[in-house]
Amino acid sequence: MVNIKLNNVSKIFKKGKTEFKALSNINLEIPDNSFFGILGASGAGKTTTMRIIAGLEAPTMGEVLFDKTVVSKDDRTIIDPEERDIGMVFQNWALYPHMNNYENIAFPLKVKKWNQNEITKRVYELADILGIREVLAKRPGEISGGQQQRVAVARALAKNPKFLLLDEPFSNLDANARDDARALVKKVKNELGITTIIVSHDPADIFALAEKVAVISRGNLVQLGTPKDLYDYPSNERVAGTLGDINIVDFDLKEKNGYYDLIFENFIITGIKLNDYNDSKITLGIRPEDLIIEKSTEIDSNIETKYEGNTQKIGVFEADTVNYNQGSFSVVLNISGTKIKGISREPIFYGDKVNVYINKSKIKLFEYASKDAIKLNEEIERN
Amino acid sequence: MIKNKNTNSNINGAKNVKNVKRIIHNIILVIFSILWLFPIYVMVIDGLKSASGVLITPILFPAKSSLGPFITVTTALERPILNSIIYTVPTAIISTYIGAMAAFYFYKKARMINTLLFTIIAIATFVPYEITLLPLTKFISSIGLLNTYPGIIIAMLIFYLPTGALLMSIFLAVLPKTTLESARIDGANDWTIFNKVVLPLAMPGFISTFIFILIESWNNFFVPLVLVTTPGMNSASLALMSYTGGYGTLYNESFASAFIASLIPLVIFVFLGRYFIRGFQAFGTGRKG
Amino acid sequence: MNKNKFTIFLFLIPTLIFGILLLYFVFYNVYYSFLDSSATVLVAKFVGFATYKELFSNALVVSSLKRSIIWAFVLIAGGNVMGIFFASLIYFLRNQKTRAVYTSIFVYPLAVSMAASGVIWTWLFNINDGVDYLFVRIGLPRFPWLDSPATAFPSLILVSIWVFSGLASLFYLASFQNVSKDIVESAKIDSASSFRILRKILLPEAKNAFIVSTAIIFIFALRFFSLPYVATLLNPYTETSVENLYVLYTSLSFSESSAESVIVMLIALVVVIPFALYGIKRWLAND
Numbered sequence: 001m002v003n004i005k006l007n008n009v010s011k012i013f014k015k016g017k018t019e020f021k022a023l024s025n026i027n028l029e030i031p032d033n034s035f036f037g038i039l040g041a042s043g044a045g046k047t048t049t050m051r052i053i054a055g056l057e058a059p060t061m062g063e064v065l066f067d068k069t070v071v072s073k074d075d076r077t078i079i080d081p082e083e084r085d086i087g088m089v090f091q092n093w094a095l096y097p098h099m100n101n102y103e104n105i106a107f108p109l110k111v112k113k114w115n116q117n118e119i120t121k122r123v124y125e126l127a128d129i130l131g132i133r134e135v136l137a138k139r140p141g142e143i144s145g146g147q148q149q150r151v152a153v154a155r156a157l158a159k160n161p162k163f164l165l166l167d168e169p170f171s172n173l174d175a176n177a178r179d180d181a182r183a184l185v186k187k188v189k190n191e192l193g194i195t196t197i198i199v200s201h202d203p204a205d206i207f208a209l210a211e212k213v214a215v216i217s218r219g220n221l222v223q224l225g226t227p228k229d230l231y232d233y234p235s236n237e238r239v240a241g242t243l244g245d246i247n248i249v250d251f252d253l254k255e256k257n258g259y260y261d262l263i264f265e266n267f268i269i270t271g272i273k274l275n276d277y278n279d280s281k282i283t284l285g286i287r288p289e290d291l292i293i294e295k296s297t298e299i300d301s302n303i304e305t306k307y308e309g310n311t312q313k314i315g316v317f318e319a320d321t322v323n324y325n326q327g328s329f330s331v332v333l334n335i336s337g338t339k340i341k342g343i344s345r346e347p348i349f350y351g352d353k354v355n356v357y358i359n360k361s362k363i364k365l366f367e368y369a370s371k372d373a374i375k376l377n378e379e380i381e382r383n
Numbered sequence: 384m385i386k387n388k389n390t391n392s393n394i395n396g397a398k399n400v401k402n403v404k405r406i407i408h409n410i411i412l413v414i415f416s417i418l419w420l421f422p423i424y425v426m427v428i429d430g431l432k433s434a435s436g437v438l439i440t441p442i443l444f445p446a447k448s449s450l451g452p453f454i455t456v457t458t459a460l461e462r463p464i465l466n467s468i469i470y471t472v473p474t475a476i477i478s479t480y481i482g483a484m485a486a487f488y489f490y491k492k493a494r495m496i497n498t499l500l501f502t503i504i505a506i507a508t509f510v511p512y513e514i515t516l517l518p519l520t521k522f523i524s525s526i527g528l529l530n531t532y533p534g535i536i537i538a539m540l541i542f543y544l545p546t547g548a549l550l551m552s553i554f555l556a557v558l559p560k561t562t563l564e565s566a567r568i569d570g571a572n573d574w575t576i577f578n579k580v581v582l583p584l585a586m587p588g589f590i591s592t593f594i595f596i597l598i599e600s601w602n603n604f605f606v607p608l609v610l611v612t613t614p615g616m617n618s619a620s621l622a623l624m625s626y627t628g629g630y631g632t633l634y635n636e637s638f639a640s641a642f643i644a645s646l647i648p649l650v651i652f653v654f655l656g657r658y659f660i661r662g663f664q665a666f667g668t669g670r671k672g
Numbered sequence: 673m674n675k676n677k678f679t680i681f682l683f684l685i686p687t688l689i690f691g692i693l694l695l696y697f698v699f700y701n702v703y704y705s706f707l708d709s710s711a712t713v714l715v716a717k718f719v720g721f722a723t724y725k726e727l728f729s730n731a732l733v734v735s736s737l738k739r740s741i742i743w744a745f746v747l748i749a750g751g752n753v754m755g756i757f758f759a760s761l762i763y764f765l766r767n768q769k770t771r772a773v774y775t776s777i778f779v780y781p782l783a784v785s786m787a788a789s790g791v792i793w794t795w796l797f798n799i800n801d802g803v804d805y806l807f808v809r810i811g812l813p814r815f816p817w818l819d820s821p822a823t824a825f826p827s828l829i830l831v832s833i834w835v836f837s838g839l840a841s842l843f844y845l846a847s848f849q850n851v852s853k854d855i856v857e858s859a860k861i862d863s864a865s866s867f868r869i870l871r872k873i874l875l876p877e878a879k880n881a882f883i884v885s886t887a888i889i890f891i892f893a894l895r896f897f898s899l900p901y902v903a904t905l906l907n908p909y910t911e912t913s914v915e916n917l918y919v920l921y922t923s924l925s926f927s928e929s930s931a932e933s934v935i936v937m938l939i940a941l942v943v944v945i946p947f948a949l950y951g952i953k954r955w956l957a958n959d
Contacts, residue, residue, distance in 0.1 A: 056564050081567045094565035098583040107579075108569035159570065404866075412761050416777045419834065422784075422792045429795075441805040442795055485687035488680055498952065504687065505948040505955070507694050511895045511940050513914035514933035516921050517704060518697035541697075544690045553955045573679050602785035604898035609918075620787040620898065627791055627902050634795045641788040652783040656776050659783060660842060667843050667884035668954065 001195050002066045002162040004030040004053060009062035011048050011219075022048045023219045025062070030163075030197060035189055037210030037227070038199045039242055045219040046199045047091075050165055053197065054088055055081035066162070087156030087194075091168040093148050095140035101151045102136040108159045126154040129188060146177035153188065163195035170205055182208045203243045207231075215239050232362070237371035240285045240364055247286045247340045250368060253279070265336050267314055269358060274365075274374065283371060285364035291342030292357040293319075293331045310360040319352045430639035437633045452639040456626070460643050462615060463622035467601055467647075469532050470618055474539040475597040479589060482547020486555045487577050489548075501552065507545035513605050515541075520609055530612040538606050543596045546666075550595065553665045554588025555581065587658070588665075594655050595662030598648045619644040698937060705931035711924030723927045724935075732908060733932060736916035741939070743829060743912065744893035750833040751889050752882065755840025759881075760870050762841065763848045775845070779838035786835070790902030793831045794818065797903075821909040828900055828910055836892065840885040847881040848874045887947040894940050 011023040023045045030036045040046040051057040052064060055077055063073035071079040095104050102123055109119045127133040130150040135143045140151060149169060156164055166185070170178045186209055189196050198209055206213050207227050215223045215230060223235045227243075234240035237248055251262040251269070262269040262282065274282075296316050320334040322344075329344040331354065348354060365374040428445040429437075430453055436446030489501050519538055520529070528534025558581065566576045582589060607618040614622075626632070626640040652659060705723055709716035727733050758778050765771050781789065796802045797817035804814050817827045851874055859869050897918070900910045906919055913936050920929035 054568060056567070081564075082570045082572055084568075085570070086568060088565065088568045090561045090565055092559075092561060094559065094561040096562060096566075096580060096584075098586075107566070107571075111570045111575060155569065408761065408764065412765075412774055415758070415761075416774065419777050419781070419838075422781075422789070422796070425796065426792060441801045442798065443803070443806055481686045484683040488683040491680055500684075500688075502948055502952060503695075504691060505951060506941075506944055507691055509891045509940070509944040509948065510694065510698070511891070511914065511936060513895055513897055514701065514917065514937050514940075515694070515697040516918060516933065517926055517930050518700040521700075522693070522697070541690050541694050544687055545694070548687050549955070556955070573683070577683070598783050602783075602787070604785065604787050604901070605914075620785040623785075623787045623791050624902060627794055627905075634798075634801065637791050637795055641791040645784045645788045648783045648785070649780070652776070652780055656779070656783075657772070660775070660779060663779075663782070663839060664842055664846060667888050668846055668880065 001032050003032045004028075004163065004195070004197075005065040006049075006053070006059075007063045007065065009049075009052060009059040009064065011045070011052065011057065012060045021219055023052075023059075023216075026216075026221050028214055028221065028224075030195065033193060033195055035209055035211045036195075036197045037206040037213035038197065038216060039203065039206050039213055040201065040216035041242060042201055044201075044216045046201075046216045047167060049216060050167055050197065050199045054086060054165055055079065055084050085159070085162045086165060087159070087161035087163070088165040089149070089152045089156050089167065089169045091171060093140075093152040093172070095148060095152055095155070097140055100137055100139050101132065101143070104140065104151055105136075105154045105158050108155065112159055122158060123154075126157055129191065130154050130184065144177075145173050146181060149173065149177075149181055150184070153185065157188070157192065157194070161194070163197065164189075166196065166198040168200055168202075169198065170200070171202065178204075185209060203227075203231075206243075215242055217242065233373065234285070234364060235373050237283060237285060237366045240366075245288055245341070246364070247288065247291070248283060249286070249338060249340060250281055250283050253277075253282055264338070267335055267340070267356075269312065269314065269360065269363070271312075272360070272365075277367075277374065279368045281368040282374075283366040283368050285366060286340070286358065287362065287364075288330055288341045288343050290359040290362040291340065292359070293329075293342040293344040293348065294355045294357075295344075295346060295348060296353040296355045310362075311357050312360055314356040314358055316353055317356050319348050319350060319354050322348050322350060426638045426642040426645075429635055429637075430642050432635040434633060434635070437635050442634060452635040453643065456636055456640040456643050460619060460622055460640060463617045463619045464644070464647070466532075466616060467619040470535050470539060470607070471597055471600040473536050474543055474600045475593050477536075477540060478543040478547035478596050479551065479593045480547075482544055482549070482592065483551040483555070483582065483585070483589060484577065485548040486551035487573075487581055489552050490555045490558070490581075491573075504545045504548050508549045512542040516609055523610055529610060530616055535606060535610050535616075538610055539600050539603065542606070543600055546596060546599070547592055550592040550662060550665055551585070551588065554585050554592065558584055587661075590655070591658040591662040591665065594651060594658040595666075598651060598659060601648050619647075701930045701933045701937070704927055705934045707927045709926040709930075710928070716927070719927075723931045727928055727931050727935075730928075732911070733913075733916055733920075733928075735908070736911045736913045737932075737935065737939075739825065739911065740894055740896070740913040740936070743825075743832070743896060744890045746829050747832050747836060747893050748886050748889050750829070751836045751840045752885055754833060754837035755842075755844050755881075755885055756875070756878075758837060758841035759844035759848060760866075760874070762845055763870075763874070764866050775838075775842070778841055781835040782839055784835075786896070786899040787902045789831055789835060790899045793827075794903045797827055818904055824904055824907070824910050828903060831899060831903075832893070832896065836889055840881075840889065843881040843885045843888075844878055847878040851877050883947075883950065887943055890943045891940060891947075894936060 006026050006028040009023060009026040010021070013020045013022055026049060038046045038049055048057060052059050052072070055072060058072045058075050058077045060075055064071050066084070069079070071077075071084060096107065099107065105123045105126060106119050109122060114122070123136070124133065127136055130153060132147055132150045132154065135147050135151070140148050143151070149172075153169075169185070170181050173181055182205065198205060200206060210227055213225065213227050213230060214221055217238050223230055223239050230239065231243050234243060240246050241248070249264055251264045254261040254263055258273070259270070260272045260274055262272055262284065292311070317333045317335070319331050320339070321332045323330045329346070329348050331342050331344050331348050333340045333342065333356065342356060344354070366372060367374055425442055429442055431448035431450070432440070432446050433449035433451055436449070440446040485504070489497055519541070523529050523534045523538055526534075528537065562584065563576060563580060566580045571579065602620055603618075604620045607616070607621045611617055611621065623640055623644050626637045706718055706720060707716040708719045708723060762771050762774050765774070798804070799814055799816060799819055802817070804817070808814055816823050818824045855873060856869060859873060864872070895914060896912050897914050900907070900912055901915060904910045906915060911919070913932060917929045917932040917936065920932060
């Protein structure tokens with residue numbers, strides 16, 4: 001198939017006299033046969049990256065290579081999208097409303113002048129894989145969003161493209177349809193063994209599908225790695241936020257026998273080892289699932305023993321707002337106006353007294369000034 | 384009790400006022416509709432009058448009807464109407480189709496120079512074509528096409544092609560960009576995209592533009608007037624000249640001829656009027672309806 | 673890709689060719705207007721503005737130019753007033769179908785050729801058998817319509833108002849419909865009268881409609897040819913400037929005809945250029 005490479009790609013959009021730098025110096029290699037994710041907030045430049053790979057935009061500077069072939073370079077499109085032999089699923093699916101679903105899927109094949117029998121065979125084959133055989137005679141406007149998306153995937157795959165691009169493919173689906181769609185895309189990818197790139201703002205897509213992920217923020221490639229690496233070791237505060245819900249709070253530092261206490265009002269984490277850190281403040285990232293919340297009862301005052309290792313009890317707080325979400329309760333603590341979110345397995349209600357624990361090995365430390373990650377000291381992890 | 388009664392009568396009063404207003408509103412509309420439709424009425428009743436009816440009744444009232452005048456003028460206008468069809472149908476198809484091609488170009492290429500080109504086309508659309516009288520006749524006769532079908536069609540195209548390009552640009556502006564991009568990704572070239580995706584998607588706009596140009600060119604009087612030199616090449620509206628009322632002519636044939644010559648645009652208007660209206664609206668406000 | 677860049681340019685070429693031809697015609701007129709070409713001149717030569725000077729000393733040319741402009745302005749006034757009147761009558765109808773029917777009734781004259789309208793109205797203006805028949809019966813004086821130099825031109829203006837009011841009403845109706853329904857509904861709940869809603873809510877938002885119908889009516893009015901030509905023939909009391917340039921052409925005064933063409937063109941451009949520039953943004957509102 002194909003190995004995609006972006007060398008120093010920058011993109012500048014001009015509107016009138018104002019310039020907007022959408023991408024700056026992106027270097028990226030997407031290996032053959034991988035499932036690659038591009039994650040970023042909206043407006044970060046991820047869709048631009050994908051459009052440049054597809055050939056719908058030319059990079060203002062830099063070059064894009066498919067294997068050894070330069071497909072676009074320095075504001076020039078050398079190979080047009082129609083000749084790049086790729087499949088793409090657009091965010092709004094971009095199906096042809098005037099054709100029925102069969103004709104939609106057959107369109108790329110008709111353009112390639114396949115013969116009628118081959119086209120029919122291929123369309124039915126894909127329809128079976130994607131479970132849309134019964135809607136082929138209908139038009140896109142007459143079927144559900146989930147089915148439209150399957151048609152879009154089938155159309156993208158019809159001509160056996162070199163690789164598949166998915167631009168926010170699930171964002172127009174409701175939550176249930178989204179899970180099914182992800183599973184289906186994973187299945188198709190595994191069955192056909194096609195290089196697939198997914199662009200999304202939703203970390204759930206990335207965790208469900210991607211083997212490797214690039215995080216793009218404000219036009220810069222900020223981190224590259226496996227989804228787990230990025231989740232646990234985000235290179236800065238913004239990456240941490242892009243990958244999932246996280247509490248970002250500035251703490252005061254207080255040294256005690258070579259270790260530090262991290263203090264935010266009455267929220268105090270003790271025994272953190274830091275090397276060469278010279279600021280009086282530090283920024284902490286705490287994912288809600290690393291902040292364990294339990295209903296506090298007077299009987300169990302000895303609860304600390306219940307969690308092992310790095311879990312530390314912070315204290316007793318009052319629950320502010322509570323949301324129920326897919327099997328767990330997210331509990332917000334209001335600490336002098338700052339909201340900090342944790343997770344409880346049992347129902348908690350507004351005003352309940354709760355015990356708060358923190359998983360110290362999972363907290364993310366960022367320099368107060370730069371918001372870049374500070375490597376967690378191994379000693380703490382073993383502590 | 385008394386209070387209640389009062390409110391009731393107030394409500395009834397308000398209702399009555401409302402009803403009266405609605406009736407007045409409708410009466411005004413009906414009066415103006417009658418005024419506006421009056422020419423249709425006289426075309427029909429007077430076109431159906433026999434020669435003796437013409438002599439004994441005024442224009443405003445019907446008389447004993449006869450199909451005579453309609454038959455006479457239809458025979459006389461057969462050729463001019465056929466000529467008009469030959470002039471206008473190709474003009475409307477070509478102007479719309481080629482105009483749509485230009486519109487597709489503008490849709491794809493939004494650059495400075497193209498805004499300039501587009502502006503020129505917009506201005507060309509509104510140029511009073513009568514002023515080209517001298518160069519137009521010189522040009523058409525220099526290529527040997529005076530008093531011929533191709534000559535008149537070419538002349539019409541010079542004026543209606545910009546209209547087609549302008550209207551189709553307005554209608555194409557609302558096409559979803561991603562659908563067209565998707566077609567590129569699917570491997571289609573511009574020609575395929577234009578015919579298989581752009582035109583079907585813009586079909587309502589295409590019909591509007593076609594109908595608009597068809598009616599406008601059908602009613603065009605000036606181009607045939609200056610380029611036609613023999614009566615056999617007359618267009619329908621030009622042929623009407625021989626039916627204008629002077630004293631001594633009978634008006635039944637005038638009305639019948641006006642009716643017959645306007646029949647095709649009127650029928651189109653009755654059945655596809657909303658496309659014609661949409662064309663005019665796009666023309667002025669850029670509304671894609 | 674070069675192949676493709678070229679293909680897309682091909683899409684523009686036919687339109688461009690015809691556009692250039694039209695442009696060439698316009699400049700040809702300008703060129704010709706500086707000559708002294710006519711039936712009596714064997715070899716035309718450059719005479720500068722002499723043709724224009726001659727033109728402006730021709731009373732018929734001046735009066736036809738004046739008449740065209742007056743026609744445009746009176747029609748703009750009448751068309752806008754009737755357009756607003758019809759648009760508001762239609763706007764306050766509830767039923768969508770009735771609205772469509774009345775709109776069609778007021779717009780249909782645009783689908784009838786001006787030549788046919790000329791034939792019809794010539795007879796309706798007949799002082800024996802036409803509307804005057806009714807006037808006389810109900811005790812009104814016989815109105816001379818096309819038969820008197822003083823009333824012929826105003827009569828034709830009336831016909832043009834019959835043709836173009838519907839067009840203006842389309843634009844006003846469109847702009848009324850752009851006003852949020854909620855605002856109108858809440859005004860109704862405050863029991864504001866329809867007239868008040870029209871004056872205070874709808875009309876202030878109708879600036880676009882005014883500009884558009886004014887510009888379009890102006891452009892159409894400048895082109896009036898077949899209506900006066902069919903109704904009154906070539907007649908010094910109703911002749912428009914485009915009729916006049918046709919007269920000059922048929923009497924073989926070619927350069928004079930071109931010069932008058934240039935003048936009409938310039939008058940048109942005064943309206944057309946600002947209007948086109950004003951329209952571009954809305955016409956191409958896709959980015």
